[in-house]
Amino acid sequence: xxxxxxxxGMPGEYVPIDYIPVIIxxxxxxxxxxxxxxxxxxxxxxxxxxxxxxPYESGIEPxxxxxxxxxxxxxxxxxxxxxxxxxxxxxxxWAVAFDKLGLFGFIEMMIFIFMLLVGYIxxxxxxxxxxx
Amino acid sequence: xxxxxxxxxxxxxxxxxxxLILLLLDLMVKRKEVIALTGLVGVGISAYINYRLVKxxxxxxxxxxxxxxxxxxxxxxxxxxINLVLxxxxxxxxxxxxxTSYGEYYCLLFFATSGMMIMASAGDLIVLYLGLELMAxxxxxxxxxxxxxxxxxxxxxxxxxLGAFSSAFLLYGIAIVYGLTGTTHLKGIASxxxxxxxLNNPIxxxxxxxxxxxxxxxxxxVPFHMWAPDVYEGAPxxxxxxxxxxxxxxxxxxxxxxxxxxxxxxxxxxxxxxVPLAILTMATGSILALSQRNIKRMLAYSSIxxxxxxxxxxxxxxxxxxxxxxxxxxxxxxxxxxxxxxVILLRREDLLGEDLEDYAGLSKEHPVAAALMLIFMFSLxxxxxxxxxxxxxxxxxxxxxxxxxxxxxxxVLFSVVSAFFYLRVVMYMYMKEPGxxxxxxxxxxxxxxxxxxTIMVILLGIYPSxxxxxxxxxxxx
Amino acid sequence: MVPLSxxxxxxxxxxGIGVIGFIIRRNLIMIFLSIxxxxxxxxxxxxxxxxxxxxxxxxxxxxxxITVAAAEAAIGLAIIIALxxxxxxxxxxxxxxxxx
Numbered sequence: 100x101x102x103x104x105x106x107x108g109m110p111g112e113y114v115p116i117d118y119i120p121v122i123i124x125x126x127x128x129x130x131x132x133x134x135x136x137x138x139x140x141x142x143x144x145x146x147x148x149x150x151x152x153x154p155y156e157s158g159i160e161p162x163x164x165x166x167x168x169x170x171x172x173x174x175x176x177x178x179x180x181x182x183x184x185x186x187x188x189x190x191x192x193w194a195v196a197f198d199k200l201g202l203f204g205f206i207e208m209m210i211f212i213f214m215l216l217v218g219y220i221x222x223x224x225x226x227x228x229x230x231x
Numbered sequence: 232x233x234x235x236x237x238x239x240x241x242x243x244x245x246x247x248x249x250x251l252i253l254l255l256l257d258l259m260v261k262r263k264e265v266i267a268l269t270g271l272v273g274v275g276i277s278a279y280i281n282y283r284l285v286k287x288x289x290x291x292x293x294x295x296x297x298x299x300x301x302x303x304x305x306x307x308x309x310x311x312x313i314n315l316v317l318x319x320x321x322x323x324x325x326x327x328x329x330x331t332s333y334g335e336y337y338c339l340l341f342f343a344t345s346g347m348m349i350m351a352s353a354g355d356l357i358v359l360y361l362g363l364e365l366m367a368x369x370x371x372x373x374x375x376x377x378x379x380x381x382x383x384x385x386x387x388x389x390x391x392x393l394g395a396f397s398s399a400f401l402l403y404g405i406a407i408v409y410g411l412t413g414t415t416h417l418k419g420i421a422s423x424x425x426x427x428x429x430l431n432n433p434i435x436x437x438x439x440x441x442x443x444x445x446x447x448x449x450x451x452x453v454p455f456h457m458w459a460p461d462v463y464e465g466a467p468x469x470x471x472x473x474x475x476x477x478x479x480x481x482x483x484x485x486x487x488x489x490x491x492x493x494x495x496x497x498x499x500x501x502x503x504x505x506v507p508l509a510i511l512t513m514a515t516g517s518i519l520a521l522s523q524r525n526i527k528r529m530l531a532y533s534s535i536x537x538x539x540x541x542x543x544x545x546x547x548x549x550x551x552x553x554x555x556x557x558x559x560x561x562x563x564x565x566x567x568x569x570x571x572x573x574v575i576l577l578r579r580e581d582l583l584g585e586d587l588e589d590y591a592g593l594s595k596e597h598p599v600a601a602a603l604m605l606i607f608m609f610s611l612x613x614x615x616x617x618x619x620x621x622x623x624x625x626x627x628x629x630x631x632x633x634x635x636x637x638x639x640x641x642x643v644l645f646s647v648v649s650a651f652f653y654l655r656v657v658m659y660m661y662m663k664e665p666g667x668x669x670x671x672x673x674x675x676x677x678x679x680x681x682x683x684x685t686i687m688v689i690l691l692g693i694y695p696s697x698x699x700x701x702x703x704x705x706x707x708x
Numbered sequence: 709m710v711p712l713s714x715x716x717x718x719x720x721x722x723x724g725i726g727v728i729g730f731i732i733r734r735n736l737i738m739i740f741l742s743i744x745x746x747x748x749x750x751x752x753x754x755x756x757x758x759x760x761x762x763x764x765x766x767x768x769x770x771x772x773x774i775t776v777a778a779a780e781a782a783i784g785l786a787i788i789i790a791l792x793x794x795x796x797x798x799x800x801x802x803x804x805x806x807x808x
C-alpha cells in the first residue's frame with residue numbers, strides 16, 4: 100500500500116518518500132514495546148511496603164556473586180566462529196557469479212577453502228574445539 | 232584472465248604455501264628446529280624462484296597491474312628475505328630461553344613476511360591494504376607471543392590498538408581518494424587527479440594527510456611513534472629485531488610506491504608535510520634515547536631516529552633520492568639486526584640482559600661479542616668505515632642535491648647527538664669494570680647471523696658501490 | 709535517492725565519533741569498539757561512492773574490510789584476554805608496565 104505513494108516533491112527537491120514504510124514500522128515497533136509497560140503501570144494496584152520492595156521477597160538469602168565467570172572456552176569458540184563465519188562473505192558473490200567464473204573460479208575458491216581447512220585442522224588439533 | 236601472469240606471483244604463492252606447511256608441521260613434529268629449517272628451505276625456494284624470474288626478465292604487472300613484479304618490489308623483497316632468515320637464525324636458542332618455543336612463531340613470521348611482500352608489490356590500494364593487514368595482524372600476535380610475560384601482552388595490546396587505529400586512517404584515505412578519482416589503482420589515481428583537475432583540491436590534500444598518518448604509524452614517524460618504545464621493549468627481542476626492520480621497510484616501500492606513483496604530481500605538498508615530521512622524528516629519537524637505561528628501549532628510539540634519516544631520500548622526490556633511501560634501509564637491516572643479536576646474546580634464563588649495566592666490562596670477558604657490538608654501534612652512529620656512514624652519506628648527499636641544505640645540517644647535528652648514546656654502550660663495554668660474570672647464550676644459528684651481519688656492515692662500508700649499483704639497477708632499470 | 713553528501717556526512721560523523729571514542733574512552737573493549745566504528749564508517753562511504761560512481765571497486769573493498777575487521781576482532785579479543793589473565797582489569801590506565 101505504502102509503496103504506491105509517489106514522490107510528490109518539486110523537481111530537484113528530494114523527499115525521502117520511499118522510507119515512509121520504514122518509519123511507520125519503526126513507530127509501530129516502538130509502540131508495541133512500550134504499550135504493555137504503560138498498561139502495566141496504569142492497571143496494576145500499587146501498594147508498596149519494605150518487605151515487598153526488597154529484591155529477595157522469598158527464598159534464601161543470596162550466596163556468592165550473582166555474576167559467575169564464563170568459561171574461557173566461550174571466548175575461544177566465539178573467536179573461531181567470528182573468523183570462519185565472516186569468510187563465508189566471499190562465498191556469496193562467488194556463488195552468484197558461478198556460471199560466469201566457471202572452472203577457474205571453482206579452483207580459486209577451492210584453494211581459498213583449502214586454506215580455511217588448514218586453519219580448521221590446526222584449531223582442531225590444538226584442542227580449541229574440545230569443551231574440556 | 233591470463234594464467235601466464237600467475238607465474239609472477241610464484242614467490243608469494245610458495246611463501247604462503249610454506250606458511251601453511253609450517254602450521255601443519257607444528258601439529259606433527261615436536262622439535263622446533265625442524266620447523267625452523269623447513270622455513271629456511273621455504274625462503275630459499277621462494278627467493279630462488281624470484282631470482283629466476285628476474286633473470287628471465289619477466290618483469291611486469293599481474294592482473295591488470297594490481298600486483299607489480301618490478302625491480303623496486305624485488306629489492307624490498309630481498310630485504311624481507313634477509314630479515315626473515317636472520318630472525319629465524321637468532322630466534323632458535325632465544326625462544327627456548329624464553330620458554331616460548333611455539334611452532335606458530337615461525338608460521339606467523341612467514342605470514343608477516345608475505346604481507347610485506349604483497350605490500351611492496353601492490354599496484355592497487357586494495358592489495359596494499361590487504362598486505363598491510365596481513366603483516367600487521369601477524370606482528371601483533373608475534374609481539375605478544377610470550378604469553379606468560381605481562382610486558383609482552385602489554386606490548387601486543389598497545390601495538391594492536393594503535394596499529395588498528397592507523398589502519399582505519401589508511402582506509403579513510405583510500406575511501407577519499409577512491410571517491411575523488413573513482414579508482415583504487417595507483418596509476419589510475421595519478422591520471423585521475425591530473426585529468427579531473429583535483430591536484431589543488433583540499434579534499435585530495437586531506438586524503439594525502441590520512442595516508443601520511445597511516446604510513447607514519449608503520450614507520451614510527453614522530454608524532455605517530457608513541458607505540459614504538461613500549462612495543463619494542465615489551466616484545467621478545469627477536470621479534471623486536473624482526474619488526475624494527477620488516478614493517479619499517481614495508482612502510483617505506485608503500486610510501487615510495489604511493490607517493491611516487493599515485494601522488495607524483497603532489498610532490499611539493501607531501502615534501503612540505505614530511506620535512507617537519509622528519510626533523511621532529513630525528514630530534515625526538517635522538518634526544519629521548521639519551522635518557523634510556525634499557526638497551527631495547529634505546530634501540531627503539533634509535534630506530535625512530537633512523538626512520539627520520541631514511542625519509543630524507545623520499546622528501547627529495549627524485550628517483551635518486553628513492554635509491555638512497557632503499558640503500559639506507561638495506562644497510563639498516565644488517566646493522567639493526569646485528570645490534571639486536573648481541574642483545575639476545577646476553578639474555579639468559581636468569582638475566583634479562585637489557586640494562587646498560589649488564590654491558591659493563593663486556594670487553595674483558597667476551598672480547599668478540601664486545602667488538603661486534605662496537606661495530607654495530609659505530610655503524611648505527613654513522614662512523615666510517617662502517618656501512619652506516621655510507622647509508623647516511625648518500626641520503627644526505629641526495630637531500631643536498633635537491634636543495635634541502637638546512638634539513639641536512641639539522642640531520643647531521645642530530646647524528647652527532649646520537650653518538651652520545653651509541654658510544655655510551657661502547658664506553659660501558661670497554662671502560663667499566665665487569666660486574667657479575669656473564670655467560671653468553673651462543674648458538675649455531677646466532678653465529679651465522681652475527682657473521683653475516685658483521686661481514687655485510689663492514690663490506691658495504693668499504694665497497695659501497697656493491698650495493699648502490701644494485702639498488703640503482705633495480706629502480707632505474 | 710539519498711544524495712551522496714548525506715552519506716559522506718554520516719560517514720564523517722561516525723568516523724569522528726570513533727576517533728573521539730578511541731581517545732577518551734578508558735575501557736579497552738570500548739576503545740576496540742571505537743575502532744570498529746571507524747572501519748564501518750569507511751564502509752558506509754565506500755559503498756556510497758561505489759553506488760554513485762557505478763563502479764564495483766568500492767564494494768569489493770567493503771567485503772575485504774569486513775573480513776579484516778573480523779580477523780582484527782578475533783586477534784584483539786585474544787590479546788585482551790591474554791592481558792586480562794595477568795591482571796583482571798581492562799582499563800587503559802592499568803596497562804602501565806612499559807614506560808619511559
